[in-house]
Amino acid sequence: MPETPPRDTADVLVVGSGIAGCAAALQAAREDADVRLITKAERPADASTDRAQGGISTARGDPEALKRDVLAASDGTADPDAVDVLVREADAAVEDVLLEALGIGFDEREDGAFDYAREAAHSERRILHVDAATGRHVLRPFLNHVDDHERIEVRQDTAALELITHEGRVHGVLTDEDPTGRPVYAGATVLATGGIGALYPRSTNPDGATGDGIAMAALAGADVADLEYVQFHPTAYAGEEPFLLSEALRGEGAVLRNADGDRFMDDYHPDAELAPRDVVARAVETEREETGEVVLDVRTLEGGFEEEFPGIAENCRDRGIDGDEIPVAPCEHFLCGGIDVDHYGRTSLEGLYAVGECARTGVHGANRLASTSLLEGLVWGLRAGEDAAENGAEPEALEAPTLRDGDPALPEQFAAEKFARLRRTMAERLGLERDPDGIARASAVLRRLKGEVDAYTRTRTSRELYELRNACVTALLIARAAGENPESRGCHHLVREDSPTADPEVIR
Template identity: 80%
Template sequence: MTETSSDYDTTDVLVVGSGIAGCAAAFQAARGGADVCLVTKAERPDDTSTDWAQGGISTTRDDPESLKTDILAASDGTADPDAIDVLVENADDAVEDVLLETLEIPFDETADGAFDYTREAAHSENRILHVDAATGTHILRPFLNHIDDHERIEVRQDTAALELLTHEGRVHGVLTDEVATGHPVCAGTTILATGGIGALYSRSTNPDDATGDGIAMAALAGADVADLEYVQFHPTAYDGDDPFLLSEALRGEGAVLRNGDGERFMADSHPDAELAPRDVVARAVETEREATGKVVLDVSTLEGEFDAEYPALAQKCRDRGIDGTEIPVAPCEHFLCGGIDVDERGRTSLDRLYAVGECARTGVHGANRLASTSLLEGLVWGLRAGEDAATTDADPKIVETPDLRNSDPELPERFAAEKAIRLRQTMDEYLGLERDPDDIARASAVLRRLKGEVDAYVRTRTARDLYELRNASVVALLIARAASENGESAGCHYVVEDSSDEQMAEHPTSD
């Protein structure tokens, strides 16, 4: 197990993050004979994005070519075919091995005992395993229990990673916040599974602490990142305070979108109507909200009764005073398709550093993710990275750690929160569903100033919320940079010219 001293800890494999990708990596590394330490900021399962995942996990249903075709089409033709092959060719074995045989996940079944496969947007057939519309919860909690009980795995909750420990181009673990000036956990190999970036936007389907920590730490250490401009917005999140996701499975089973005039509109936007790719539906929903005042998801057209088929979602609606069949919806930040650039085993450009799950860019998603492939990608790449890390001949090495200071007085209680609000306002306004080149430049300028302010305080304080703010500002800047370098619209990176500029061109002023 992890060896502990007063000054540092050592372990064979260190995993940072406790969603499905982190759990899969820890599980497989331990199964390969490694001693594993898993550190996570989470204190409860619902602190992770996996626990919030609704729709399900895709399988091939013995037709891998069909799934490959759908993934590539949803990505607007930009996904990496080799990465898609890795995902699809390992999908069913991973689901069978871990979710069915090891964890015995009770996926929904039909009356005759067969799996109740459902369909979601941009899928050409029913191939998605699910549990109600709360699949992530039903997968993650048994997985965490299994990890907790494993004799080779130590789990440390409420523990944030602050910095990667590097020496001569090699990663040797992380510095955690277990003590005020940082506590080193040295590892033979390190696997980042830190999730997404939802906290960079004011409306997100991610937990509040999804601040892009792994991406920021890796980028600051010199790791390659890619495709960060591709931020996916889910088209149907509850349009109100405390947004929650209304799974695409609802539209897969017959729910329809209506504008403020009561009209269905998706058939005019795409041949697949409500089941078009997410980026297409999200932009159409936002257009109709602006034109008619609102958009609702009408669940009266479902094949079954909403309350009976989706009891968890129905309860969330009742909790917000929605007792009818029309639920107000709006696009909401959902998933980062890019991240730390990795290969087919999750290896990054830095020696002995891996990345899996949403913080990683495998190439599977390209410019737009196909529904219900995120849990699958986290599972497949988590298993592959864990296996590879366990077989790497890399003993933990004690290295010199950064000299963190915690000497200055604490900042005002709302300092980090107010800076975070400013960051989210910038991302909402300039790097949302549609991007204008001039707006991207404005965002970059604001974010550079913000990062400079935050860096000045981080130098003398090691508070977790400050490091999260630093990480968020680093990733926000990387997103702005990637967006500025890509002038071509693809998937969820949709570039438009400023309407005021167009109007000036059409109606120039005379001097």
């Protein structure tokens, strides 16, 4: 017989506080589950959702049209059944949560109708937005709504370090609330830990996007998939401290020009600036290497840059960009793969779910369609929350492992130096373009790096160290997936080592 559960138990435990985690917590609570939501974030900006700019796609009453666009953007690699789930439930999920429960004030036209936007690879206007800062306007009221719910307890500044497992089932997590790990037990555990941007030197993600959920799940034995598909956004500010220049800018008419002043995207794809992200990102990088610079020209915006996109314009002015040509470069943005899940967010381990960017639902395949990340997090968060509440087991207070924390603190620059090495390797070998030899070299470097980090995690328990461990594990998984996939598709673009970058010979 199991022991009587201690005080720190929940029917459903959610790890992460972006749109996917909030949706899972809300839906589980609606099913009368006692929910605990823990997050290492201390403010909304620590979650990737808060940084989402363009908006959230809807089906706008035509799910088949959205499905065609999702599949086309994925280069035919997305799972059609998963896409069916997304497009079939899109409008109802947005209506239920964002409009009715949260009352999000999406932008409207003068006649009071929604001002739907269009972005790259979308065949029509179907994207709801608030200026170009949609994530902020969605997440903050969502966090307040969840925090006020009587069946949800939210604990910020609380990191999950390890999953508690027994005989193939997950029973909760160990958190960093105690130096040797404090157990939080749950009948079902939902990982919603976000992406992997911290593995790259330039990313649109927050600094805490270290692949925590993917690493914890993989170390516990959960299946992962499609990790080679790392998406780079084509238009991030090219200077220090990159920030996203929303795809909505190009959707409203902004164009890309090289250092010679030439608009070049027509040479790469018939949809020009509105081609799929992977195509635009590689074109931008090629033109930067050939001519020295690429700028996003916003003079062509019909309504004017300052008037149409005041938030982005303010970001530019704050960085001394006073003109209408903004230097841009590709930047790591989103992981299309992750922990392998079914249509309800269930992983291969009993009692464990994953939603949001850390999960691989099959919706994105080799390349994600713009403005589907918030939608996927919302739809799968709701489905996972409901299933976890209905089918989770009774929390069991099993004997949790005790982490060792007896050795002296880490050397002052240990984590920073190791992260710098990891990021350099990922950027050079596992970026926009890869080759088999480079992938193999990256794997060797990352294996050595993980071995060095493991030597410290055996005797020390700090959040910084576990984030570094998680980053190493996730980086190795990306390298392994890239090495096992010989087909160049979408975000996984292979070139022969001796081919010029400007005219790569793709390995098929």
